[in-house]
Amino acid sequence: MLAIHSHPARPTLAVDEAISVRGVVHRLRALRGVAFLHLRLPEALIQVVWEGSLPPGLREQSAVAVSGRCVSARLREAALTHRTLEVRATALEVLSTPSQPMPIDVTKPTLSAGGAAVYDHRALSLRHPRVQAVFRVQQAVLCGFREALFAEGFTEIHSPKLGAEGAEGGAEVFELEYFGRRATLAQSPQLYKELCTGAFLRVFEVGPVFRAEKHATSRHLAEYTSLDLEMGPIASFTEVMAMQVRVLAHTFGRVRQTCGHALELLGASVPEVVCVPAIPFAEAKARIGGSATPDLSPAEEQALCRSVCEETGSELVFVTHYPSSKRPFYTMDVPGSEHETCSFDLLFRGVEITTGGQRIHEREALVAKLAARGMNPDAFAFFHATHGYGLPPHGGLGMGLERLTAQLLGLANIREACLFPRDRSRLTP
Amino acid sequence: MLAIHSHPARPTLAVDEAISVRGVVHRLRALRGVAFLHLRLPEALIQVVWEGSLPPGLREQSAVAVSGRCVSARLREAALTHRTLEVRATALEVLSTPSQPMPIDVTKPTLSAGGAAVYDHRALSLRHPRVQAVFRVQQAVLCGFREALFAEGFTEIHSPKLGAEGAEGGAEVFELEYFGRRATLAQSPQLYKELCTGAFLRVFEVGPVFRAEKHATSRHLAEYTSLDLEMGPIASFTEVMAMQVRVLAHTFGRVRQTCGHALELLGASVPEVVCVPAIPFAEAKARIGGSATPDLSPAEEQALCRSVCEETGSELVFVTHYPSSKRPFYTMDVPGSEHETCSFDLLFRGVEITTGGQRIHEREALVAKLAARGMNPDAFAFFHATHGYGLPPHGGLGMGLERLTAQLLGLANIREACLFPRDRSRLTP
DSSP, rough: OOOEEEOSSSSOOOOTTTEEEEEEEEEEEOOOSSSEEEEEETTTTEEEEEEOOOOTTTOOOOOOOOEEEESSSSGOOOOSOOOEEEEEEEEEEEEEOSOOOOOSSSSSSSSSSSHHHHHHHHHHTTHHHHHHHHHHHHHHHHHHHHHHHHHOOEEEEOOEEEESSTTSSSSSEHHHHHHHEEEEEEEEEEEEHHHHHHSSEEEEEEEEOOOOOSSSOOOSEEEEEEEEEEEEOSOHHHHHHHHHHHHHHHHHHHHHHHHHHHHHHHOOOOOOOSEEEEHHHHHHHHHHHHHHSSSHHHHHHHHHHHHHHHHOOOOOEEEEBHHHHHHHTTTBBTTTTTSSEEEEEEEEEEEEEEEEBBBBOOOOHHHHHHTTOOOGGGGGGGHHHHHHHOOOOOOEEEEEEEHHHHHHHHSGGGGGGGGSOOBBTTTOO | EEEEEEOSSSSSOOOOSEEEEEEEEEEEEEOOSSSEEEETTTTTTEEEEESOOTTOOOTOOOOEEEEEEOOSSSSSGOOTSSOEEEEEEEEEEEEEOSOOSSSSSSSSSSHHHHOHHHHTTTHTTSHHHHHHHOOOOOOHHHHHHHHHHHTOOOEEEEOOOOEEEOOOOOOOOOOETTTTEEEESSSSSSSHHHHHHHHEEEEEEEEEEEEEOOOOTTTSEEEEEEEEEEOOSSTTTTTHHHHHHHHHHHHHHHHHHOHHHHHHHHHHOOOOSSSEEEEEEHHHHHHTTTTTTSOOOOHHHHHHHHHHHHOOOOOOEEOOBBGGGGGGGBOOBBOOOOSSSSSSEEEEETTEEEEEBBOOOOOOHHHHHHHHHHOOOGGGHHHHHHHHHOOOOOOEEEHHHHHHHHHHHSSSSSSSSSOOOOOOOOOOO
């Protein structure tokens, strides 16, 4: 019987040592008698020097196997976009040959293709080093988020995306047929993460959420990756804000530590998070002379961030105590008030990246709130039944991974931070 | 302006030191003058001894704040289900009070509630230590999977769940309306992870997939968490099998290292993975005197596992070279054969947990295969266009997280390994 063994995967690479790797030709420059290949490897781009005739079928985007000798730094230390490793090749084998040249050029410093072409050919534009750098940073964000929460005793959950009712109970819900019944796609893991606080106390989830956004903007997607956490027992929603600060401090730190070259390539700087100013909603409105609406407009969010950054130097600012009318039914009101909530948003460089707060944990109060909003409490019976059997006082928050990445890197459009964006007009690739 | 600081979260706990924690009362035994509380904390269950009158509102499932002195081991070392930490409480404050007693008993060694009640009251049954142990192990599986793949140079991706066509192009697809068009829910990240091999070379994803399974079985769900990886350039699909062995070896190792008490509680043993036998499909059929069908039935999978385990001691076995008729269109055939594929399944304790293989990476071959199957190549234009611009020879695999967990722990039903299961008849909670 044949047997498949576990054996070490990565060759140890060092200067002057033999090396044998496979990769994809990112760029090919053939001069007289010598060819320079930029080779994409997992997590690195290296240079290969080949002195000899070009093997048939060798093109840009060909997969190749290369043997030779390292003449520079270790591969493991090679940055994604810097050719810190150079290989003098003694053998070069072609493993695949494209049947046509790329319709977009990924070898220039910036992608020259226009907006739609980048996404029409998304599997190709993802090969550009600057685009890869975005996802390198995004991966570090995710790793930092998970590390920070595991260290705080959180359990990672996977809640269902198919359900009977949308968490917010409103519009923007995708509906589908489910074995002869009507089902909806989750707009957020809100209700399930709340239920899980009764069992695991602290939970988080990284997963897709779905919003049937009617309007095309540079900061909305129909499907995005949501970073959610929920924790109990808490004494106040400020504990959730403190958790947010700790998590972002660790996450941003990890990005700075591990993504130096990617940040350099993108011209991005990542702030050190030590303490974040917090302003009540009414005070924030007054500070910027905002309108009398119960929410902050995009322009008001920008004005507030500018104002706070000028005063404190912080690129992050919490806005607290949002009006009840603009927060979902499960939000806890400030005791004795029906207008102010125990809630917050976190703004970063002019854009809201987090929404959070304390939730109602008593069944009677929750059913009353649903009824007061003209919503049908029976539709949420599976939810508030659990409150009756006991949920700890709890709160949490949600962040969009793509929007956070875009703000961190100064990307003009959230789509740049999404592998294969989905919006009103785009369902492929 | 108020400011929210980042400050250390967890108290350092040691015997004879003061402790101040919040948690949920799992079990309450009140004797004359002394009460014993089992308290659920994040990742631990501890005992609290309270000498004094019971505060009003204290019930099982109440959230409480406790101050006192530790009289036993460190909390960080406390197992989920062992009361290795005991606290002599000097203060006990009630933070929430359930309005009614639990309909199922989570304080007995096993859940006494019948099958449906466990899932009707899933948010409550998740409070049982044995149920929590399942998800403790599942989390370790995920951590191990990610760690192993990061170490191998993989990039974590998040592919869209909304698309124009199902990956397998067949039945069992959920459909929905998407801004006036027809869309489908992803049955797998197959096509997207393949496309990403051209950019990142090695990618993996942990995310939900959706199958409109018509039949109710103990090993299928309508929504589950899929662990997928895809890698290129490869020289043979056996490299994917070797990667699978390395990943499982690390993953199972992590479960053994970090989940000792959970495994003990569940009476489960986790095999050491060093080398895994591999048998071609035809040979496997012959070995067990199987039927002439082009697939292995559940009974045949069980018989094969028994036979191989008796001979080699391995609870895992690869079956390779499945017939082409039973594999999806993107599967690469063995060169020179139209009947055998470069593919494999991995069976574990009688059940298939992995499907994988090498994929077609040349456009012409892919379009021909689609046409030969009577499928419309135009419907997959966004997919095979990329093959034309160059994809490395690549392969990968997919595993269901819930099924893997169930097999690892010897659970009778896959639903036990899913937080909130979805099937033909269940859409809530």
